[in-house]
Amino acid sequence: MDSEPKKDVEVAPALIAVHPDQCSVAVAVGQHLRVFDLAAGDAASLTDDSDAVAFHTDNIRAICFGAKGKLFVSAGDDKTVKVWSTQSWRCITTVSSEKRVSAVAISNDGNFVCFADKFGLVWIVDLDPPSRDKKPSPLLSHYCSIITSLEFSPDGRFILSADRDFKIRVTNLPNKPLNGAHQIQSFCLGHSEFVSCLAFVQGQECPEGLLLSGSGDSTVRLWNVDSGALFDTCEVALKAGLLEDNGKAEEHGHAVTDICTVLDGLLVAVAIQSLQGIILLSCNVSEKTLSVTKVVSVVGEAFVPTCLGSSPSTGKLWMVTGVSSLPGCSYPALARVRVISDIDIEQEPVVLGDDNIPGGEKLLETLQGTASVDDNAFLAAAEAVKTAMCHLLIKKQYPSENRESRKKCRNDRKLKG
Amino acid sequence: MSETEVNPTISKSTGLPRKRFYRARAHSNPLSDSHFPVPISPSHVDYSFHYPQLFPSSGQADSSKRIQFADVGCGFGGLLISLSTLFPETLMIGMELRDKVTEYVKERISSLRVANPGQYQNVSVVRTNSMKYIPNYFGKGQLSKMFFLFPDPHFKEKNHRRRVISPFLLDEYAYVLEVGGIIYTITDVEELGDWMKSCLENHPMFEALTRKELVADPVVELLSSATEEGQKVARNGGQTFQAVFRRIVPSDQPS
Ligand SMILES: C[S@@+](CC[C@H](N)C(=O)[O-])C[C@H]1O[C@@H](n2cnc3c(N)ncnc32)[C@H](O)[C@@H]1O
Numbered sequence: 023m024d025s026e027p028k029k030d031v032e033v034a035p036a037l038i039a040v041h042p043d044q045c046s047v048a049v050a051v052g053q054h055l056r057v058f059d060l061a062a063g064d065a066a067s068l069t070d071d072s073d074a075v076a077f078h079t080d081n082i083r084a085i086c087f088g089a090k091g092k093l094f095v096s097a098g099d100d101k102t103v104k105v106w107s108t109q110s111w112r113c114i115t116t117v118s119s120e121k122r123v124s125a126v127a128i129s130n131d132g133n134f135v136c137f138a139d140k141f142g143l144v145w146i147v148d149l150d151p152p153s154r155d156k157k158p159s160p161l162l163s164h165y166c167s168i169i170t171s172l173e174f175s176p177d178g179r180f181i182l183s184a185d186r187d188f189k190i191r192v193t194n195l196p197n198k199p200l201n202g203a204h205q206i207q208s209f210c211l212g213h214s215e216f217v218s219c220l221a222f223v224q225g226q227e228c229p230e231g232l233l234l235s236g237s238g239d240s241t242v243r244l245w246n247v248d249s250g251a252l253f254d255t256c257e258v259a260l261k262a263g264l265l266e267d268n269g270k271a272e273e274h275g276h277a278v279t280d281i282c283t284v285l286d287g288l289l290v291a292v293a294i295q296s297l298q299g300i301i302l303l304s305c306n307v308s309e310k311t312l313s314v315t316k317v318v319s320v321v322g323e324a325f326v327p328t329c330l331g332s333s334p335s336t337g338k339l340w341m342v343t344g345v346s347s348l349p350g351c352s353y354p355a356l357a358r359v360r361v362i363s364d365i366d367i368e369q370e371p372v373v374l375g376d377d378n379i380p381g382g383e384k385l386l387e388t389l390q391g392t393a394s395v396d397d398n399a400f401l402a403a404a405e406a407v408k409t410a411m412c413h414l415l416i417k418k419q420y421p422s423e424n425r426e427s428r429k430k431c432r433n434d435r436k437l438k439g
Numbered sequence: 440m441s442e443t444e445v446n447p448t449i450s451k452s453t454g455l456p457r458k459r460f461y462r463a464r465a466h467s468n469p470l471s472d473s474h475f476p477v478p479i480s481p482s483h484v485d486y487s488f489h490y491p492q493l494f495p496s497s498g499q500a501d502s503s504k505r506i507q508f509a510d511v512g513c514g515f516g517g518l519l520i521s522l523s524t525l526f527p528e529t530l531m532i533g534m535e536l537r538d539k540v541t542e543y544v545k546e547r548i549s550s551l552r553v554a555n556p557g558q559y560q561n562v563s564v565v566r567t568n569s570m571k572y573i574p575n576y577f578g579k580g581q582l583s584k585m586f587f588l589f590p591d592p593h594f595k596e597k598n599h600r601r602r603v604i605s606p607f608l609l610d611e612y613a614y615v616l617e618v619g620g621i622i623y624t625i626t627d628v629e630e631l632g633d634w635m636k637s638c639l640e641n642h643p644m645f646e647a648l649t650r651k652e653l654v655a656d657p658v659v660e661l662l663s664s665a666t667e668e669g670q671k672v673a674r675n676g677g678q679t680f681q682a683v684f685r686r687i688v689p690s691d692q693p694s
Binding site (some may be wrong): 115141143162163166167187188189191193202203204205206208209211212213214248327 | 480570571572574575579600607608609610611613614642643644655689
């Protein structure tokens with residue numbers, strides 16, 4: 023662990039989040055948080071009453087809208103969690119974490135924010151009554167595993183946590199969660215690599231929702247959260263023709279980086295490492311199956327999305343690619359935003375050009391930091407994100423002889439030092 | 440010729456594996472990453488590998504029969520050996536982090552199976568980090584007993600999170616234990632004994648067994664006598680501290 027090149031680990035992928043009613047779009051890249059107010063057609067100006075110089079002082083690792091769009095939360099390597107009102111874009115609460123933060127979620131009623139630290143501990147903060155500084159209480163823990171995603175179930179019964187040990191834990195949310203959430207409902211087990219992302223699909227037939235998860239094993243899976251039973255597995259990379267049938271040409275080259283439901287969950291957009299574009303899956307809620315509908319390619323530039331966002335009712339998918347900082351790159355915080363529109367069962371989706379994007383050039387200037395960016399930089403960015411993700415999430419399997427010699431080396435070092 | 444000549448790790452006189460060939464570092468760091476296979480889920484646990492006589496053909500296992508006892512950090516396996524004949528109908532498994540110690544227990548079981556045909560078929564061992572992979576081995580409410588005998592104390596405050604009994608790990612143990620299932624702990628380290636007891640007392644899904652229940656439970660007396668560590672403590676006249684708790688339904692049931 024300690025021998026790893028630090029630079030790679032510190033590269034943070036760009037993130038995007040879309041307000042549920044598409045009132046605003048937020049992009050986080052490095053320590054920068056950028057919000058565009060689509061209703062006003064202008065950049066939102068974020069304010070924070072605390073006298074901090076910057077909102078975040080290190081890479082932001084997680085952002086999300088919550089509580090039906092009333093709240094927004096941002097958190098990351100600077101060990102702070104900031105809760106924002108999306109009305110005023112004022113920071114209403116700042117929470118200090120002891121460790122770096124890897125994932126965040128807001129409860130549907132807006133009363134609680136949860137975040138995971140890099141020790142695998144999930145903390146909960148009561149937002150009611152509101153106050154500037156809040157102390158978090160421990161909620162649950164994944165034993166020394168990095169938590170990659172946190173999600174409240176749509177019916178508010180459960181909190182879900184996914185980790186790099188292939189595991190998804192479903193925990194009952196008690197009436198008084200500040201005393202901890204001890205009752206585990208289920209574990210969703212089936213992935214054979216780290217779980218990178220979670221999302222819920224809802225339908226009239228199942229208001230409680232079905233769980234979707236994406237993983238380093240190049241699959242998206244559909245689960246029953248109550249029992250942990252696996253409904254279906256979709257080998258997205260294989261089905262989309264990215265992989266030969268006989269398997270892994272390039273190991274971990276097709277890890278699923280993000281999933282996002284579009285059109286109230288009728289379709290699911292999937293981002294995969296190395297894919298310039300996205301894969302659309304359709305989820306049959308009554309049959310409980312997943313199938314690949316089509317691949318939507320982004321042509322004309324090297325665009326491998328690092329994160330996806332959508333407001334549920336629109337047929338639009340927002341995508342971002344970029345990284346916090348690349349060694350030797352002239353852009354300190356690189357981000358590129360693209361939008362796919364007309365995502366529908368019948369229609370052919372369209373990758374919007376920059377002049378057709380909602381919010382236009384002003385939005386791009388706000389969220390990307392500049393209206394136009396050098397195309398080549400993004401290929402390097404995609405590579406850097408891939409490396410960083412591998413280092414963070416894939417457990418190294420040293421052959422045993424090798425392991426012994428590593429130990430010896432370490433001891434030698436200790437003796438000399 | 441005879442197997443014992445080929446395999447010097449087996450004692451000629453007793454036919455049992457010799458412990459000295461299986462000595463290992465006293466403590467492993469349970470936080471470091473694993474280098475052993477982990478079943479993807481409880482349904483991937485290979486019962487025919489662990490209990491070949493009871494599950495003759497792999498793949499189509501008798502799904503009604505599942506592992507019910509887990510000895511966590513089983514060490515050299517003394518408890519399992521005693522339990523095996525006391526509960527011949529129950530499947531049980533030891534979980535051990537140290538590779539060589541696990542190999543020793545494996546050998547011990549197979550020697551006993553050879554020497555006592557028909558017996559010890561219900562006991563097995565697996566090398567794993569119980570602190571990370573319990574949910575990979577057991578489903579919800581599957582276990583009726585869990586044992587934590589003489590666990591490593593990890594004295595330093597900053598190492599308390601390495602302890603096998605902790606408030607958060609108890610959530611997982613409560614998940615794999617059936618309602619009414621029992622968790623047995625014992626130690627010769629008073630501070631650790633207090634810690635394990637207070638973790639269990641403060642957990643909403645566990646309650647202590649009454650004195651009467653402890654006396655009636657034939658397993659309780661094995662805690663201090665059946666394992667290698669327990670015997671060592673007894674030889675040295677050391678004191679032991681036990682905490683035995685039952686899995687209950689919490690009162691703050693989510694609505
Ligand atoms: C002091 S010994 C006690 C062994 C046995 N229970 C007895 O009473 O003789 C503790 C054992 O727990 C094992 N152990 C420690 N942490 C473990 C973990 N996370 N998973 C599995 N075994 C573990 C150690 O390797 C060691 O063999």
